[in-house]
Amino acid sequence: MKTIVIVGGGTAGLQLAARLGKQLGQRGLANVVLVDRYRTHLWKPLLHEVATGKLEPYIHHTSFALQARRYGFRFVQGEFTSLDRDNRTLEITTSGSDGDMQATTLAYDTLVLAIGGTTQYFGVPGASEHALALDSVAGAEHARTRIVDALRRVSSRATAADRPARASVAIVGAGATGVQLAAQVRQMSRVLSQYGIHSLDPDHGTDVRLVEASGNILPGMDRRLADRTTAELRAQGIEIMLNTRVTEVRPDCLHVAGAAPIAADVTVWTAGVTVAPVLSSIGLQVTRNGRVRVGDTLQSLEDEHIYALGDCASFRPAGEQAELPTRAQVAHQQAIYLARALPRVLAGKSVAGFTFRDRGSVISLADDMALCHLLAPGAGDGWQVQGVLATLVHRVIYRRHVLSVQGFARTAAMALSQRLERLLGAGYRLD
Numbered sequence: 001m002k003t004i005v006i007v008g009g010g011t012a013g014l015q016l017a018a019r020l021g022k023q024l025g026q027r028g029l030a031n032v033v034l035v036d037r038y039r040t041h042l043w044k045p046l047l048h049e050v051a052t053g054k055l056e057p058y059i060h061h062t063s064f065a066l067q068a069r070r071y072g073f074r075f076v077q078g079e080f081t082s083l084d085r086d087n088r089t090l091e092i093t094t095s096g097s098d099g100d101m102q103a104t105t106l107a108y109d110t111l112v113l114a115i116g117g118t119t120q121y122f123g124v125p126g127a128s129e130h131a132l133a134l135d136s137v138a139g140a141e142h143a144r145t146r147i148v149d150a151l152r153r154v155s156s157r158a159t160a161a162d163r164p165a166r167a168s169v170a171i172v173g174a175g176a177t178g179v180q181l182a183a184q185v186r187q188m189s190r191v192l193s194q195y196g197i198h199s200l201d202p203d204h205g206t207d208v209r210l211v212e213a214s215g216n217i218l219p220g221m222d223r224r225l226a227d228r229t230t231a232e233l234r235a236q237g238i239e240i241m242l243n244t245r246v247t248e249v250r251p252d253c254l255h256v257a258g259a260a261p262i263a264a265d266v267t268v269w270t271a272g273v274t275v276a277p278v279l280s281s282i283g284l285q286v287t288r289n290g291r292v293r294v295g296d297t298l299q300s301l302e303d304e305h306i307y308a309l310g311d312c313a314s315f316r317p318a319g320e321q322a323e324l325p326t327r328a329q330v331a332h333q334q335a336i337y338l339a340r341a342l343p344r345v346l347a348g349k350s351v352a353g354f355t356f357r358d359r360g361s362v363i364s365l366a367d368d369m370a371l372c373h374l375l376a377p378g379a380g381d382g383w384q385v386q387g388v389l390a391t392l393v394h395r396v397i398y399r400r401h402v403l404s405v406q407g408f409a410r411t412a413a414m415a416l417s418q419r420l421e422r423l424l425g426a427g428y429r430l431d
């Protein structure tokens with residue numbers, strides 16, 4: 001029986017494993033194996049909500065072991081560290097609680113790379129040391145602790161000196177992550193002040209600054225959506241600094257090209273995505289950011305047994321100048337495509353190439369405030385939607401992801417427990 005190994009259980013990989021497990025694993029048509037460095041999955045577009053305490057990760061996470069049992073695939077926890085293409089094996093490393101490293105070798109007939117991306121610091125001095133990144137649940141939780149600590153620290157300094165003070169949070173990069181995080185930090189600071197977690201002024205006690213090197217926020221997205229988001233962020237008191245290139249990150253400030261340093265009690269870096277170096281060392285063509293170049297069947301250009309999708313893959317549709325962006329929508333559609341294509345390939349049938357259908361973008365700024373640009377065939381430039389309807393669209397997108405990996409009953413149960421948690425709590429974690 002053939003073995004399909006999927007490395008990475010994120011937006012793309014977990015969905016693919018569940019679908020292939022159901023179609024092939026449960027029917028004894030192929031062994032489906034999922035590898036991830038963690039034991040649980042949390043949908044990455046929620047990480048900025050973990051970073052502000054808007055969301056309790058333990059309610060939203062999905063256990064890989066549970067999914068494996070339900071859908072007929074095998075789960076192996078460990079870090080993908082190397083590949084032997086000649087013998088079609090890969091090495092997975094795990095570290096025990098005593099720090100001991102153990103290596104496991106897995107054989108594959110088909111390998112699917114879905115390891116996603118990681119923060120790109122562009123070599124800016126001090127960025128990887130002093131700025132926080134939202135690559136993982138642990139990283140996002142660390143960011144939350146640091147932001148809350150900074151608010152408390154500035155607040156107690158102000159109380160001791162008996163004069164008002166302002167904390168400052170700088171967010172580098174005004175893409176979807178940075179923009180949504182900025183709005184959440186503003187709201188979080190207000191709520192924590194109302195509950196006495198710090199004593200800074202709820203409306204003016206925290207300066208939130210979005211620092212962006214280009215001339216626009218939300219680069220690559222619809223301009224009308226970006227303009228409306230800009231207006232909304234400004235209305236919330238967030239400062240947007242465009243054409244501002246960070247040259248160094250220090251523990252308490254950012255140095256920028258051609259202007260005075262920007263004060264920052266905390267800096268969060270959301271400015272770019274790169275791929276872990278492991279993919280640059282396996283003899284496949286990669287882009288400058290380390291993304292594996294794939295053709296329209298999502299196979300690597302050199303090795304027909306290796307596929308890549310999501311953030312770690314670079315696919316440029318025919319006739320387009322640019323590769324597809326690193327977005328959940330792309331990862332989701334590619335997972336659905338491969339879940340249909342791989343069983344056909346295994347059965348020796350031909351497959352059509354992948355086509356991306358852009359459905360638009362959603363930006364969720366804070367409680368019940370979202371903005372959407374929706375696209376549909378025949379709808380021209382699409383529709384701009386705001387407010388309750390846009391918030392609903394944002395929730396539906398997340399629920400659809402949960403539904404695709406958890407099934408109806410669990411999705412409903414999770415939605416209910418999340419609703420209860422919201423009703424009983426303050427809207428933000430207070431610990």
Ligand SMILES: Cc1cc2nc3c(=O)[nH]c(=O)nc-3n(C[C@H](O)[C@H](O)[C@H](O)COP(=O)(O)OP(=O)(O)OC[C@H]3O[C@@H](n4cnc5c(N)ncnc54)[C@H](O)[C@@H]3O)c2cc1C
Binds near residue numbers: 007044080312
């Ligand atoms: C804070 C934040 C907010 C975002 N908001 C949005 C948004 O609003 N809209 C949008 O479209 N996109 C958004 N994105 C981007 C979106 O999350 C990604 O495009 C999408 O998750 C990519 O899916 P993926 O499956 O390729 O990778 P991921 O979802 O990143 O999954 C990769 C998986 O691989 C595992 N892994 C990594 N390396 C290894 C290794 N060496 N060995 C074993 N396992 C490994 C990881 O643990 C992870 O489970 C956001 C991203 C972040 C960080």
